[in-house]
Amino acid sequence: CPAHPDRPPSPVNVTVTQLKANSATVSWDVPEGDVVIGYAILQQRQDGQMQRFIREVNTTNRACVLWDLAEDADYIIQVQSIGLYGESQASKRVHFRTLKETDRLPSNSSNQGDITMEGLDKDRQLQTGEIIIIVAVLLMWAAVIALFCRQYDIIKDNDSNNNKEKTKPSSEHSTPERPSGGLLRSK
Numbered sequence: 430c431p432a433h434p435d436r437p438p439s440p441v442n443v444t445v446t447q448l449k450a451n452s453a454t455v456s457w458d459v460p461e462g463d464v465v466i467g468y469a470i471l472q473q474r475q476d477g478q479m480q481r482f483i484r485e486v487n488t489t490n491r492a493c494v495l496w497d498l499a500e501d502a503d504y505i506i507q508v509q510s511i512g513l514y515g516e517s518q519a520s521k522r523v524h525f526r527t528l529k530e531t532d533r534l535p536s537n538s539s540n541q542g543d544i545t546m547e548g549l550d551k552d553r554q555l556q557t558g559e560i561i562i563i564v565a566v567l568l569m570w571a572a573v574i575a576l577f578c579r580q581y582d583i584i585k586d587n588d589s590n591n592n593k594e595k596t597k598p599s600s601e602h603s604t605p606e607r608p609s610g611g612l613l614r615s616k
Contacts, residue, residue: 435514437463443508445525450500453525456492457508467511468493471519475503486511501529 440457447454459465467486470493473479483493498504503526507519 435512437465437510437512437517439517440468440508440510440520443506443520443523445506445523447494448525448528450528450530451496451498453495453498453504453527454492455495455506455508455523457520458491459510463510464513465489465510466513469509469511469516470495471507471509473505474499475505475524484511498527500527502527 438460440459442456442458444456445453446456455470457468467484467488468490469485470483472481472483472495479499483495485493495504495506503524505522505524507522509519510517
């Protein structure tokens with residue numbers, strides 16, 4: 430504009446990439462030779478329900494992620510460059526449409542088949558994960574039981590050795606008591 434010679438020129442090559450159900454990335458180029466210190470993005474739903482103005486200064490970014498978009502909705506965006514002495518004219522209007530929540534891949538491929546396959550894969554991963562955990566737990570229990578048995582055998586062996594040693598002297602002491610026990614039973 431001749432009235433504002435210090436305003437930077439409008440951004441060019443405004444494109445929308447990484448389209449998803451609830452987000453998209455806007456990128457643009459700035460003509461060479463002009464000092465640009467930020468950008469402003471006007472984002473508007475085509476049905477007029479929602480309008481958002483994003484402004485960022487002190488940045489050399491040439492892209493911005495748009496969040497919290499409605500799925501399967503039409504949007505229009507325009508980008509302005511912010512210079513030291515004002516903002517540029519708005520860029521050309523760029524129209525884009527967000528994906529549906531189910532659209533994982535571009536719509537030209539068979540979505541449903543891919544989604545069911547993804548679901549199956551996830552289930553398989555869960556099952557294999559669960560099996561690994563179960564096997565690990567079983568192995569741990571087996572190790573614990575083996576250790577316990579080994580310890581128990583050692584204790585039993587020690588006990589039986591001790592008992593053998595103990596029984597010899599105790600049998601000598603208990604010999605007089607045995608007949609009395611027998612007599613009690615006979616009565």
